[in-house]
Amino acid sequence: MDVAALRGRVEALVAHVPLLRKLATEVIRIEFIDRCMLIAAQALLAIVPMLVVLAAFLPHLTEAALQQVSHVTGLGDEAVQQVSGEVDLDQVRSETGTVGLAITILSATSFGRAVQRMLERVWEQEHVGGLRGAGRCLLWVAVWLACLGLVNAVVNLLTDPGDLLRPLLQAVGASAVWWGTGWVLLFGRTRGWLLLPGAVLTGVVQVVYSRGSAWLMPVYVESNAEQFGMLGVILALSTWLIGFGGIIVGGALLGRLLVEDPVITWFVQRVRTFLTRRR
Incomplete structure (x- = not known):
């Protein structure tokens, strides 16, 4: 089958399936690729420097955070050792100072703003900026990182590494985090039940992505580190973050497409009616 014939079949499928047609339109409207790249870039440029600076001032806390990043991304222990070996924490501590620490933490809001703008674009909401928006994004970044650590700690406490219940609990925790993310960054302008399907999709796929990364990323990181050193680790992390951004967007x-699809909406209404009558 040549490319023209394949393209014709895809276009025919999209034309006859309303959900696919809507998906294609929305991907263009929200600028899907740009949103993924922006979230990945802001995560790399905002959160990673923040972890490095915090490592200088709160070494025990940030060591756990680095281990969590390694676990989630699948970068492996070698990447963490590479970062720890390349960064002189005493130098960072002496050159950063209190003002630099505050600026670094505030700059982390850029990641929150990227996620916020994406959600506002998806749900067609006006942007909330200024001090109100920046404050909410800073609060979200702090709570988001804390929740990720809390979910990981609870999962480790309740399950063993090979337990089949482990990925299920991780998916539930990640879904809850992203559900709260939508409500917080949209300032409660979208009803919570509408945000739930997207949060569940994001949480489940994120867990699958992280577990798959644990198999694939260490070899990729090791190869990059041998060729480019610290830069290779950053390149590997950038690659992972692009996929992570794609999952979020x-x-x-x-x-949103699922909760607004007429067929799915009709089905949900029928289920609600049935459950109401059963009561």
């Missing part, structure tokens, strides 16, 4: 977009 794709989950939010598919979640």
Whole structure:
């Protein structure tokens, strides 16, 4: 089958399936690729420097955070050792100072703003900026990181590494975190139940992505580190973050399309009516 014939079949499928047609339109409207790249870039440029600076001032806390990043991304222990070996924490501590620490933490809001703008674009809401928006994004970044650590700690406490219940609990925790993320960054302007499907999609796929990364990323990181050193680790992390950004944007977009699809809406209404009558 040549490319023209394949393209014709895809276009025919999209034309006859309303959900696919809507998906294609929305991908263009929200600028899907740009949103993924922006979230990945802001995560790399905001959160990673923040972890490095915090490592100088709160070494025990940030060591756990680095281990969590390694676990979630699948970068492996070698990447953490590479970062720890390349960064002189005493130098960072002496050159950063209190003002630099505050600026670094505040700059982390850029990641929150990227996620906020994406959600506002997906749900067609006006942007909330200024001090109110920046404050909410800073609060979200802090709570988001804390929740990720809390979910990981609870999962480790309740399950063993090989337990089949482990990925299920991780998916539930991640879904809850992204559900809260949508409500917080949209300032409660979208009803919570509408955000739930997107949060579940994001949480489930994120867990699958992280577990798959644990198999694939260490070899990729090791190869990059041998060739480029610290730069290779950053390149590997950038690659992972692009996929992570795609999961966030794709989950939010598919979640809205699902709750607004006429067939799915009809089915949900029928289920609600049935459950109401049963009561």
